[in-house]
Amino acid sequence: MDQQDDLLATLASPDRFPERVNAFVAPVANESDAVAQDPLVLAVAEAVYEAFGDLDADGGLTRSELATACARSVPVQAFDSRFDLFVSMGLLRRNREKPHQRRYVLNPTSVAALLVYERLREVGGVQEILALLDRTRQELLTGKITRETLVNRMTRARRGLSIFAGHLQHLVRARPWEELLAERSHHRSTDELLAEAKELVTVVADRFSDLVGLGSRLIGEALRYSAAVNEFCDRLLEQAGARRDFSMLLPEQYLSAALNSSMDELATPFARTVFDPPSLVVTPEQIFRAVDDHQPRPPRHRPPRPPAMPPGPDPVALARNRVNAERVRLTAETELHLQGGAEVDLTSRIRGASWRGAARMVADVLKAHADPSVPVAVLLSEAIIVDSAGPVSHVTPMTLRRASGPEIVADVDVASEISGTAHV
Amino acid sequence: MSSPLALARMRALRTVRVPFDPSEYSALESAAQLAARRITDVVDGDGVRALMLGWAPEYDPGSVFGAERGYLRNASPTALLTLAACIRCCWPDPSESLYPGCAATEDEVLDALERFTGPVGSGEASQNAVRRVRKGAIRQLRGYGLLAPDSGEGTVRLGPEVATWSDPDVSQLRSRYDDLPAVGRDQS
Numbered sequence: 001m002d003q004q005d006d007l008l009a010t011l012a013s014p015d016r017f018p019e020r021v022n023a024f025v026a027p028v029a030n031e032s033d034a035v036a037q038d039p040l041v042l043a044v045a046e047a048v049y050e051a052f053g054d055l056d057a058d059g060g061l062t063r064s065e066l067a068t069a070c071a072r073s074v075p076v077q078a079f080d081s082r083f084d085l086f087v088s089m090g091l092l093r094r095n096r097e098k099p100h101q102r103r104y105v106l107n108p109t110s111v112a113a114l115l116v117y118e119r120l121r122e123v124g125g126v127q128e129i130l131a132l133l134d135r136t137r138q139e140l141l142t143g144k145i146t147r148e149t150l151v152n153r154m155t156r157a158r159r160g161l162s163i164f165a166g167h168l169q170h171l172v173r174a175r176p177w178e179e180l181l182a183e184r185s186h187h188r189s190t191d192e193l194l195a196e197a198k199e200l201v202t203v204v205a206d207r208f209s210d211l212v213g214l215g216s217r218l219i220g221e222a223l224r225y226s227a228a229v230n231e232f233c234d235r236l237l238e239q240a241g242a243r244r245d246f247s248m249l250l251p252e253q254y255l256s257a258a259l260n261s262s263m264d265e266l267a268t269p270f271a272r273t274v275f276d277p278p279s280l281v282v283t284p285e286q287i288f289r290a291v292d293d294h295q296p297r298p299p300r301h302r303p304p305r306p307p308a309m310p311p312g313p314d315p316v317a318l319a320r321n322r323v324n325a326e327r328v329r330l331t332a333e334t335e336l337h338l339q340g341g342a343e344v345d346l347t348s349r350i351r352g353a354s355w356r357g358a359a360r361m362v363a364d365v366l367k368a369h370a371d372p373s374v375p376v377a378v379l380l381s382e383a384i385i386v387d388s389a390g391p392v393s394h395v396t397p398m399t400l401r402r403a404s405g406p407e408i409v410a411d412v413d414v415a416s417e418i419s420g421t422a423h424v
Numbered sequence: 425m426s427s428p429l430a431l432a433r434m435r436a437l438r439t440v441r442v443p444f445d446p447s448e449y450s451a452l453e454s455a456a457q458l459a460a461r462r463i464t465d466v467v468d469g470d471g472v473r474a475l476m477l478g479w480a481p482e483y484d485p486g487s488v489f490g491a492e493r494g495y496l497r498n499a500s501p502t503a504l505l506t507l508a509a510c511i512r513c514c515w516p517d518p519s520e521s522l523y524p525g526c527a528a529t530e531d532e533v534l535d536a537l538e539r540f541t542g543p544v545g546s547g548e549a550s551q552n553a554v555r556r557v558r559k560g561a562i563r564q565l566r567g568y569g570l571l572a573p574d575s576g577e578g579t580v581r582l583g584p585e586v587a588t589w590s591d592p593d594v595s596q597l598r599s600r601y602d603d604l605p606a607v608g609r610d611q612s
Contacts, residue, residue, distance in 0.1 A: 277438050280568040282499050282507065284589075284596040290504035291603055296542045 017121050024120060040074065042117065044082045045091065047073035049114050052106040060095035060103030126186060126225075129160045130193050137200040140207065147208060154204070154211070154218050157197070161221040168228035172235045180236055184253070190229045197222040237261075330368040334376045337365070337400050347397040351390060358392045365400055377403040427455035431477065438569050439466065439474040439584050449475075466587040468524050468572065478588035505605065506561040507570055509536040511597065512604035514582045522594050523587040527579045532607050534558055540605035 021042075022035045029035070051069035055061065061069070063083065070079045086092045091110040095103040119127055136153045139145035145153075168187070171180050201215035237256055258266065337344050346365065350358045369378040381397035430452055434440050442465075443449050449463075456463050456477060464478035499507070513528035513536060537558055544554045562580065565571040569585035597604075 274436055276435055278568050280499050280503075280565075280570065280585075282504070282568075282570060282585075284593050286499065287504050287508045287511075287597075288600055288603065290501045291508050291600075291605070294501065294505055294541055295603075296540075 020120055021117065024117075040078050041082060044070065044074050044078050045086070045110070045114060047079070048086065048092070048106060049111060060105045062102055063104070066104065125160070126164055126189060126193065129157050129164075130189055130196055132157050132160075133193070133196040133200050137196070137203055140200070140203050147211075150204065150208070151211065151214065154200075154214050158214075158218045158221045161193075161218075161225045165221065165225040165228040168225070168232045172228070172231050177235070180232060183232075184236060187229045187232060190226050194222050194226055327371060327373055330364055330371065331374050333364055334368050334374065334400060338376075338402055341402075343399060343401040345397070345399050347385070347395060347399075350395055350398065351385070351387065351392055353391070355391050358395070362398065365398065375403050377401050427451050431455050431459060431461070434475065434477050439468075439476045442473055442475055464584075464588050466523065466584045468581075468584070474584070476584050476588070481590060500561070502557060503561045503564055505537060505541070506533065506558055507565055509533045509540070509605040510562070510565070510571060510580050510582065511586075512536065512601070512606045514580060515601075518598045518601040522589070522597065523582050523584075525582045527581050530559065530562060530578045530580055533562065533580055536605040536607045539607065 018035070018037055018039065025035050047070035048066065050073065051061065051066055055065075055069060067076060067079050067083075083092070087094075087104070091107050092104040093107055095105050132153055136145065136150065136157075140150060164187075171183065197218055201219055204215050205212050233253055233256055237253060237260065337346060337349070346361070350361055353361055365376075365378055368374040368376050377400075379399040379401060381399075383397055385395045385397065387393055387395070430448075434452075443452070452475070453463050457480070460480050461477045462480050464476050465473065466476055467473050510528070510533050511522070511525075513532050514525035515522055516526060534555055538551075538555075544550060562571065563574075566573055566583065569583045571583045572581040573583075
């Protein structure tokens with residue numbers, strides 16, 4: 001662990017940050033030594049920023065007030081050595097443009113610069129491309145960007161991504177592992193950058209269809225940068241795995257380690273950690289619920305096939321013959337009653353028959369009436385003859401009539417409307 | 425060792441040896457009572473006696489942890505079915521005590537499950553995949569203490585967590601013993 005701390009200290013930002021600041025200022029530097037090498041100079045500026053941010057500096061601060069506030073963070077000599085430069089370069093401005101006014105305010109532009117330096121220290125320059133893409137998309141959506149500006153920004157972003165991709169590939173292929181380690185925190189936003197680029201290109205394609213090609217190139221470079229980041233992380237992990245050193249990885253790199261490392265390597269950090277054993281809630285109810293849910297259905301048994309019909313006469317034909325025979329019998333019986341006439345009163349015959357005979361006679365005559373193919377109709381009276389001494393105690397007078405054509409369809413219900421309901 | 429530390433040790437190790445000093449045992453019992461737990465005496469399949477933390481009769485993990493349900497896991501249907509088969513295979517006589525039971529082989533448990541559920545999917549590849557999932561469930565149950573640790577011989581024994589089940593729980597298992605997946609059970 002001590003060796004790792006030493007390694008971290010060696011590779012930590014203070015040694016490399018001045019190099020980055022030099023490169024950052026180079027585009028606007030007058031000479032090669034434009035940037036002070038002493039990291040204390042930036043600390044003085046940070047102390048000034050904190051003083052103006054924390055104190056109620058409405059109206060500004062005098063030099064002595066500012067020096068007192070900064071004395072908590074930096075030596076007085078450092079503050080004194082930088083104060084005049086800050087004033088001459090505009091970081092500190094006099095509140096009123098009068099010689100006797102000695103109150104100073106912090107230039108907001110310098111505030112922005114300090115924020116940028118902090119971002120440069122922590123996450124490198126890729127965040128600037130991300131911010132550029134986001135700002136461009138927002139302005140495009142609100143209509144606050146011209147076509148020319150849009151093209152410029154997309155081109156700048158594309159070039160920036162190309163440079164970063166190339167830089168990463170160079171690091172991976174040709175630079176020592178320690179240099180990769182120093183940059184590990186600068187490329188954490190790959191997914192976010194890719195997403196932002198895709199969103200911007202989508203909006204651009206919607207508004208400026210002729211810029212689709214430019215958008216494709218931007219996406220291409222974003223993908224190339226993403227591939228370079230993956231290669232960069234693989235190189236880091238490869239070395240870290242070989243050194244069994246996982247303390248220097250970032251969260252997403254831990255994920256890659258979890259996916260690619262062996263069980264023993266991953267267990268090493270937890271060798272001295274105590275765990276509760278896992279707990280599982282299991283009750284007999286749960287067990288039997290699972291048993292009942294997963295019990296297969298009993299196999300379905302098909303009913304046995306009915307035995308084959310024995311050879312013999314067709315039962316349907318037999319039934320039909322029975323119906324026909326019955327019809328013939330009924331027809332003959334009604335003819336017997338009519339004796340060739342068109343109508344006959346059956347009341348006396350019913351009264352003269354035994355109880356069984358009367359019932360059979362009435363049933364047969366009504367069946368004949370109900371059968372359309374038997375040409376008879378029955379009329380029932382509303383009256384009822386009561387003969388308590390006779391074999392049939394209650395008789396409804398009934399008339400049998402020969403029917404022909406439409407009269408055949410007359411049925412008991414129609415007859416009862418005319419002459420009453422039959423009671424047997 | 426202080427009683428809270430001793431209880432924590434029991435929780436981490438799941439089973440501990442019976443202390444020689446009776447006063448130490450009493451102290452453990454008192455500490456367990458305060459935590460709504462009870463000391464359970466278990467004897468594993470090799471006849472070795474050990475102590476483990478169970479729950480007092482009027483408590484269960486669900487009622488104690490309540491909103492902290494994330495502490496507890498619920499068993500998957502596969503794990504429950506596998507456990508059901510293990511119970512049946514390791515508990516040949518329901519009139520006997522459930523724990524420690526006897527040893528069964530992994531193949532017996534897997535065969536019981538296959539007989540119970542019938543073929544799953546079509547083809548040998550599907551059957552092998554299902555078998556692998558069920559073997560994974562056996563490993564999982566070992567981790568949860570419901571089955572004894574793997575002795576390397578492909579055997580399955582009931583674990584000490586089963587010894588913490590209450591008498592009503594065991595009675596329920598006994599009442600539906602025949603419904604548990606078993607080897608050679610007629611499914612027709």
